[in-house]
Amino acid sequence: MGDYYFEFIQQYLHNVNLRKKVKELLKEKSEIQQKLDTLEKEDKNHSFEERKKRQRSLASEVQRNFECSLNTCDKKYGEGSLNQHIKLKHPELVNKS
Structure with missing residues (x-):
């Protein structure tokens, strides 16, 4: 009888x-949901241009x-785009260096 009672007490305390x-x-989930709702409301107040x-x-x-090169x-590019072009279209030039 003692083993069953001991097991019962352990299960009860565990529960x-x-x-x-x-x-x-x-409670933590509720707090996070409230914070998320607040952030979404703030985000809706900003226009697309501001974001x-x-x-x-x-x-x-x-x-x-x-x-x-x-x-x-015979392509020409603006500043910064040439490097990306070379990496994408001419990877053999990048691997050479």
């Missing part, structure tokens, strides 16, 4: 601890002063 943890997790990461130039506004390629 009490689990219930306590579940209540704590539910844009950076100003992008139109293709017609880009000055294409940088020419691809490969003889068979």
Whole structure:
């Protein structure tokens, strides 16, 4: 009889601890949900233009002063785009260096 009673007490205490943890997790979930709702409300108050990461130039506004160094390629690019072109279209030039 003692073994069953001891097992019962262990299971009871284990269940009490689990219930306590579940209540704590539910409370934490509720707090996180409230914070998320607040952030979403704040985010909706900002217009799309305010949230844009950076100003992008139109293709017609880009000055294409940088020419691809490969003889068979006659492409011209704006600042920064030439490096990306070389990496994507001419990887053999990147691996050479």
